[in-house]
Amino acid sequence: MHITLSILDWIVLAVYLVGITIIGLFVSRKVKTSSGFFTGNRSFGKMIVLAQALGTGTSTDQAVGVAGAAYTAGLSGIWYQWIWLFTTPFYWILAPIFRRLRMTTIAEFFNKRYGRAYSLAYAALCIYLFALWTGIAIKGTAETVSPITGVPEWVIAVVVVVIFTIYSTAGGLVAVATINFVQGLFIILLSFMMLPFGFHKVGGFAGLHRTVPVSFFEVFSRPGGELTPFVVAMLVLSGLIGIVVQPHIMSVAGTGKTEMDCRFGWTSGNFIKRFCTVGWTLTGLLAVVLFPGIPFAHRERVFGMAVVNLLPSGLIGLMVSSLLATVMAYCSSFMVNGSALFTRDLYKPLIGHHKSDAHYLMVARISSLVIMAAGFSLGLKMSSVVGSTVQFISILPIIGIAFWIGIIWPRANRYGAWACTLGSGSVFFGTKLYGLPNAWSSLYCMVTGVVLIVVVSWLTKPEPTASLERIFGYLKVPVGEENLLPQGGDEL
Amino acid sequence: MTQLEENGHASLVRDLLQLPRTFTFKRYRIDLIGFLGAWAMVAGFIVFYYWMSKW
Numbered sequence: 001m002h003i004t005l006s007i008l009d010w011i012v013l014a015v016y017l018v019g020i021t022i023i024g025l026f027v028s029r030k031v032k033t034s035s036g037f038f039t040g041n042r043s044f045g046k047m048i049v050l051a052q053a054l055g056t057g058t059s060t061d062q063a064v065g066v067a068g069a070a071y072t073a074g075l076s077g078i079w080y081q082w083i084w085l086f087t088t089p090f091y092w093i094l095a096p097i098f099r100r101l102r103m104t105t106i107a108e109f110f111n112k113r114y115g116r117a118y119s120l121a122y123a124a125l126c127i128y129l130f131a132l133w134t135g136i137a138i139k140g141t142a143e144t145v146s147p148i149t150g151v152p153e154w155v156i157a158v159v160v161v162v163i164f165t166i167y168s169t170a171g172g173l174v175a176v177a178t179i180n181f182v183q184g185l186f187i188i189l190l191s192f193m194m195l196p197f198g199f200h201k202v203g204g205f206a207g208l209h210r211t212v213p214v215s216f217f218e219v220f221s222r223p224g225g226e227l228t229p230f231v232v233a234m235l236v237l238s239g240l241i242g243i244v245v246q247p248h249i250m251s252v253a254g255t256g257k258t259e260m261d262c263r264f265g266w267t268s269g270n271f272i273k274r275f276c277t278v279g280w281t282l283t284g285l286l287a288v289v290l291f292p293g294i295p296f297a298h299r300e301r302v303f304g305m306a307v308v309n310l311l312p313s314g315l316i317g318l319m320v321s322s323l324l325a326t327v328m329a330y331c332s333s334f335m336v337n338g339s340a341l342f343t344r345d346l347y348k349p350l351i352g353h354h355k356s357d358a359h360y361l362m363v364a365r366i367s368s369l370v371i372m373a374a375g376f377s378l379g380l381k382m383s384s385v386v387g388s389t390v391q392f393i394s395i396l397p398i399i400g401i402a403f404w405i406g407i408i409w410p411r412a413n414r415y416g417a418w419a420c421t422l423g424s425g426s427v428f429f430g431t432k433l434y435g436l437p438n439a440w441s442s443l444y445c446m447v448t449g450v451v452l453i454v455v456v457s458w459l460t461k462p463e464p465t466a467s468l469e470r471i472f473g474y475l476k477v478p479v480g481e482e483n484l485l486p487q488g489g490d491e492l
Numbered sequence: 493m494t495q496l497e498e499n500g501h502a503s504l505v506r507d508l509l510q511l512p513r514t515f516t517f518k519r520y521r522i523d524l525i526g527f528l529g530a531w532a533m534v535a536g537f538i539v540f541y542y543w544m545s546k547w
Contacts, residue, residue, distance in 0.1 A: 075545050085537060089530030093504050093523045100503075205547040217545045259501070263522075267530055274537055278544070408508040475506045478496040 004150045004308065009317030016321035017163060020182060020328070024167020024175040034360040037172030038104050038340040039255050048177050049256045049265020050272070055180030055329030056252050058187050058273050059133075061140025063280045063326070068300035070284025074216025078281040081274075083235040087243055088270045091253070094244065095262035097407060098254035100475050105337070106245055106403070107345035112470045113406045113463070114414040116349065118421075122399060123345035126247035127371060130338035134331045134375025141327040144304040145320055160324055160331075161376055168332040169365045172339075173251055176332045183329035188272070190322035191279035197310040198286035211289045234439035241446060242396025244403045248337040259479050331375070339368035397442065398425045401449040407475065409457075410468050416457030424449030493519075 005013070031037050044052065062081055069077030103109055107126070111119035138160060142153035149156070167175045202208055209217070220229050243249070256262035280303075287294075287302035290309065294302060307319050343364045352359065401424065402417040428445035432438070462468075473486035493502070500521030507514050517524065 075541070078541070085534055089527050089534060092526040092530050096501075096503055096523075097505055209547075219542060219545055260522075263526060267526070271530075271533055271537075278541070407506060472506075475503065476497065477494060478501045481494050481496055484494055 004148065005316060005320070006313040008314040009320070012314060012317030013321055013324075016186075016325070017159075020179050020325070021163055021166055023182065024171055024179050027178045028167065028171030028175050031171050031174050034343065034357050034364055035104075036174060037361055037364050038336065038344070039251065040173045040177055042099075042255050043257055044177055044255050044261065044265070045257060046261045046264045048181060049252070049261050050269040051181040051184040051265075052177045052255070052333070053252050053266045053269025054184045054187060054272055055176075055326075056248055056333040057270060057330075058276070058326055059137040059140065059330040060144060060190075060323045060326045061137050063190060063276075063283075063323075064140050064144050064300050064303045066277060066280040067284035067287065067303040067306070070281040071287050071294065071299045071302045072296055074212070074218060074285065074288075075281060076218060076220050077284055078277055079220075079232045079235070081277045081280075083232060083239050084243075084270065085274050086236045087240045088267060088274065090240060090243075091267045091270060092263050095253045095256075095266050096259045096478070097475065098250055099256060099259050099262045099479055100477065101250075101254065101471070102474060103250060103254070104344055105250055105341050106247065107341055109403070109406075109471070110417075111345070111349075112467050114402065114417040118402075118414060118417055119345060120350075122245070123341045125399075126341055127338050127346075129247060130334045130341075131371055131374035131378055134334050134372060135378030137327045137330050138376060140300075141323055143300065144307075145323055147301065147304045148307050148316065148320060157376060160327055161372060164328040164332040164335070165369065165372055168335045169368055172364070173255065173333075173336050176329075176336055177255075179332070180329045183325040184269075184272075186322040186325035187329070188276060190319065190326060191276035193315065193319055193322070194283055194306050194310045195279060195286075197312075198283065198290065198306065201310065202286060202289045208285060208289060212285065216285065216288065231437075231439045234442045237446065238397045238442045241400040241404060243400070245396055245399045247341060248333055251333065251337050251340070331372070334375075335368045335372050336364075338371035339364040342367040342371070395428075397446055398428065398449065401446065401453060405450070405453050407471070410472060411462055412453055412457045413460055413463045415460040416453040416455075419456040420449040420453035423452040 033041075035041055066077055066081050069080050071077070101109055105123070107119045107123040110122050138157050141160060142156045145151070145156050146153045167179060171178075199205070199208075202211070220232065253262050253266045256265055283306055284302060287306055291302055291305050307316060311319055343360050347363050347367070348355075348360065352363065398421050402412075402420050405412045405420075406417070424445040427448045428441050431441040431444055436444075469486050477484045498519065500518060502514075502519045502523070504511070504520050504523045504527070507520075
C-alpha cells in the first residue's frame with residue numbers, strides 16, 4: 001500500500017474525523033423520542049434547514065461526476081446537476097406544503113391519500129433507493145479518495161460508514177442536521193479550493209481558451225452531443241415532478257420551526273449547491289489541459305487527479321476531509337430517513353402495533369444500521385456514477401405524478417394513482433427496452449401517467465371524505481394556526 | 493381562508509385549480525415574491541455562466 005498523504009494531511013484529517021464524531025455524540029444527548037430522532041421535533045431554524053438542504057442534496061459522487069462530464073463534454077457537463085436549477089424556485093412554494101402536511105414521511109401522505117397498499121409499495125421502493133443512493137455515494141467517494149491517499153477503497157468505505165453510523169444512530173436527524181452545518185462549509189471548500197492552483201498552472205482563462213477546443217465552452221452540447229437542449233428539458237421536467245417524492249424530502253423541507261424557515265432554508269441551500277457546481281465544472285475543464293488523454297470510461301478519475309497534482313501538503317488533507325464530509329452528510333441523512341420509512345411506514349403498520357415510543361426508537365436505530373449495510377454492499381457493485389444518477393431521475397416521476405395530482409385535485413383516487421404508476425412505469429421501461437433514449441422514454445412515461453391518473457380517477461369512486469380532510473384540511477392551515485386544524489390527535 | 497392565508501400565506505400549489513377564482517396578489521404575496529425572486533436568481537446564474545463561458 002502506497003500512502004501519498006503527508007503527516008500534516010493526516011493530522012488535518014484526524015482532527016476533522018474525531019471532531020465531527022464528538023459533535024455528533026454531544027448533540028445526541030438531546031434525542032429521547034422517535035419524533036426527535038426522525039424530525040428533530042420540527043425545531044430547526046433557517047440556517048440548519050439550509051445546511052440540511054445543502055448537505056443532504058450534495059454528495060462527493062456528484063462533484064466527481066460533474067467534473068468527469070465536463071472533462072468530456074466541456075461546460076455543458078454542468079447540466080448533470082444544473083437540471084435542478086430550474087426546479088429550485090419551486091422549492092419556495094412547495095416548502096409550506098410539506099410543512100403543513102405535518103407528517104414524518106411521504107409514505108404517510110400516500111397512506112392517507114391513496115391507502116395503505118400504495119404507501120407500503122412506496123416505502124419499500126424508497127428504502128431500496130436509499131440503499132442504492134448510499135451505495136453510489138460511498139463508491140464515488142472511495143474511488144476518488146483512494147488514489148489521493150493510497151488507502152484501499154474498502155478501507156475508506158469502512159471508515160466513512162463507521163463514523164457516520166455512530167453519530168446518526170445515536171442522534172438521528174438532530175445529529176445529522178447539526179453536523180451538516182459543519183459539513184456545508186467543507187462542501188463549499190471542496191468546490192473551489194483547487195481552482196486558484198489550477199488556473200495558475202494553465203495560465204488563467206486565456207490559457208484555457210488557447211488549449212481547450214471551442215466546443216468545450218458551449219453551454220449546451222451540439223445536436224448529437226451528450227446533453228442537448230431537449231435532453232436537458234426532459235431532465236428538468238422529470239426532476240420537478242420527481243423531487244416531491246424524494247424519500248428524504250420531508251426531513252429537509254418539513255422540519256423547520258416556521259414555514260419561512262423551510263422556504264428560505266430549502267431554497268437557499270440549493271442555490272448554494274448550484275453555485276458549488278460551477279466549481280466542479282471548472283475543475284473538469286482544467287483537467288482537460290492538465291491531464292489530456294484519459295479514456296471516457298475513466299473520466300470520473302480527473303477530480304482525484306486534480307487534488308493530488310494541484311494542492312499543496314495540508315490542503316490535500318483538508319480536501320480529503322471535505323470529500324468525506326460531503327458523503328457523510330449525504331448518507332447519514334438517508335440513513336435516518338430510511339429508518340423513518342421502515343419504522344413508521346412498514347414496521348408499525350405491519351408488525352409492531354401499539355408499542356412504546358422507546359421501542360420504535362430502538363427499531364429506528366437498528367433499521368438505520370441495516371439500510372446502511374445494504375447501501376455499503378450495493379456500492380461495491382455500481383459501474384458508473386453518472387449513469388446511475390440519470391437512472392434515478394427517470395424513475396422518480398413515476399410516483400411524483402401521483403403526489404402532484406394528489407395535492408391539487410381532490411378527485412384523484414387510489415385506482416388512478418396505481419394506474420398512473422404502473423402504466424407510466426411500464427411505458428418507461430418498455431420504451432427503454434425498445435431502445436428509445438432516456439429523454440424520450442421520460443416524456444412518454446410522464447404523459448401516460450397524467451392521462452391515466454385523470455381518466456381512471458374519473459371512472460372510479462372518489463376517496464372517503466375523512467381521508468381527504470386529513471390532507472386538504474391540514475394544507476389550508478398555516479403553521480402557527482394549529483387551533484384551526486380539522487381534527488386533533490395527530491403528531492404535529 | 494384562515495387569517496394568515498388572507499394575509500399572504502395562501503399556497504399557490506394547493507389552490508392551483510382554483511386560481512382563476514381565488515387569485516389576488518395579497519393572498520399569495522409570500523409565494524409570489526419568493527418565487528419570482530428565486531427565478532431572478534436562476535436568471536442570474538445563467539447570465540453568469542454564459543459570461544463565464546466567454547471569458
